[in-house]
Amino acid sequence: MPSSSIEWLFPDGAGGARLERGVVRIPGGLPGDLVRWRPDGGRETAMVGALEAIERPSPERITPPCPWDSACGGCDLSALSGAGRLAALSRVAARAFGVDVDPPFFASPRAEGHRARIKLAIDGPAVGFRGERSHVIVPIEACRVARPEVVEALARLRPWVAEHGAGLESVEIRSDGARAVFAFTSNGPVQRSAFAALGDVALDGVVVAGDPTLTLRVAGLALRASPRSFYQVNLEVNERLVACVAGHVASLNPERVLDLYSGIGNLTLPIAALGVPVVAVEREGQATADLRANDRAWTVGRPKRAVIEVVEVNVERLDVARVAFDVAVLDPPRAGAPGVLERVTRQRPKGIVYVACDPVNAARDVRPLLKQGYRITSIECFDMFPETRHFETVVVLRRGNGA
Ligand SMILES: C[S@@+](CC[C@H](N)C(=O)[O-])C[C@H]1O[C@@H](n2cnc3c(N)ncnc32)[C@H](O)[C@@H]1O
Known part of the structure; x- marks a missing residue:
């Protein structure tokens, strides 16, 4: 051997x-x-x-610090020290983008207790994570990477599900750093009257008890997030990521920015705060409603030119030729944005800022642009998901040879 x-x-x-x-x-x-x-x-x-x-x-x-190790399908690199993992993942990013220098990595300020959202499977009285590539539910009692208020909500959830779990399929415990709420999905009839005992709850995206809509603090702004709306899981790392993206957009000196996959406006509002109009594109109705509400609620310290236009559509169906912009930002899901950048670059934006949670798919999307006069000017990585192989990358492309 x-x-x-x-x-x-x-x-x-x-x-x-x-x-x-x-x-x-x-x-x-x-x-x-x-x-x-x-x-x-x-x-x-x-x-x-x-x-x-x-x-x-x-x-x-190192010895994995969690009793479940990665059996819960979660922390797949917890046997690697923090510094060793960041060095190895930085190499992953360099290999994906074909660059010689390993990009800088921003470490998570919280090594544990950093996850503001966890998604659990429910099967009758059982609730827990699904094991990697398996349907088995691993009934965890606590999760050391989840924020304390999420762990406390999990402790309340377990006995509740044991009694009222029938008809429920999954639950996301979601925190904004101040309080945790529950967003369930169902696959059968459920006992709706039982939810009130749990706290702030949504079922299949609809409020059933209390107030499951969160208020996130990002770049000095308050952002509403409804039960179905996406937000980044690591609040402290997100703050750095947003500052990084806004900084790159500012350095491109744009007239108008196209923000694809905008969610609730996590990047949209901080970019608009530079005094730049933004066109935000997002398909999830609750997220666009949040973005519009976040736009309306933003009155203090708002620059005059910070005008936000929200387009609720699949990015694949957006008629990019009808949108005026000179800088594009995109933050797609893990699968990346195949074919999208080709349509974006027909408008010849001077810069593109790509926020990627999968460097391989992002590199695939970016590669054709390198033959169209664009070059990569910056790659930075963010440890959004400590103890795992996953991370966020911000890649900046500029057209032509300008600095
Ligand atoms: C990774 S999140 C980024 C959201 C936001 N930029 C942020 O920083 O929180 C991706 C977002 O794209 C949306 N989305 C996914 N596929 C989409 C598509 N094909 N067209 C439009 N939006 C899409 C999701 O609903 C989600 O809000």
Whole structure:
């Protein structure tokens, strides 16, 4: 059985090692490990290896700090130290975008207790995370990466679901940093009168008890977030990410910005605060309603030119040619935005700021632009999801050779 030194991580978190004729992907291997493995598929130049033994552990390997380790499908890189993980993920980003220098990584100010949202599966009386690639519910009692108010809400939820879980399919515990609320989905008849005992609750996007709409504080602004609206899970890292995006947009000196996948306006309002009109595009009705409400409620310290136009449509169906803009910002879901940037660049914006939660898909979207006179001028990574292989990347592209 061969032994190999793991040198890097693949984007799916598997360890990567060089072979005489190619590379091998070894799930469970971490950079710095010397591992024994056996061939488990792939081809000669790109093999897959099953980990047999760690012969010499990486100096960055630690004992996972959580009793569930990654059995809950969550923290898949909790066996790697914080610094080791950021270094490895920075390499992942560099490899995805084909750049020589590993981009800077902004670490999460909270190493634990940072997740403001957790989504749990419900099956009758059981509530918990679904195991990785499995339907099994792992009935966790607490979650060390969740914010304290989310953990406290989880403790209230478990006995409640044991009694009233029938007909419920999932629940998201959502916090704005001050209080936690519940957003359930159902797959059958539910006992609606029971929700009041739980607190602030929405069922299938509709309020059923208390007030499940949150108020997030972002860049000095108050942003409403309804039960179905997306918001970033790590509030402190989001603050830095928003500042980073707004800073890049400011440096592009725009006349008008197109903000695709705008959600509740997490980026839209801070960009408009630069004194720039913004066209925001989003398909989820609750998020556009939030964005419009957030726009209306923003009266203090608002620059005159901060005009926001909200377009509720699928980005794929947006007639980009009818929108005037000279800088585009996009923040799509994990699948990226295939084909979208081609339509955006027909308007020849001078700059594009791409916020990506999947660097491989973002690199795929950006690649054609490099043949159209755009070049990457900045890549920065943000540790939005500590202890996992996931992270956010902000990539800036500029047209032409200007600074
Ligand atoms: C990653 S979130 C980003 C939201 C926002 N920019 C922020 O910073 O919070 C992606 C957003 O895109 C929306 N979305 C997903 N697919 C879409 C599509 N095809 N067209 C329009 N909006 C879409 C989602 O509803 C979600 O609000």
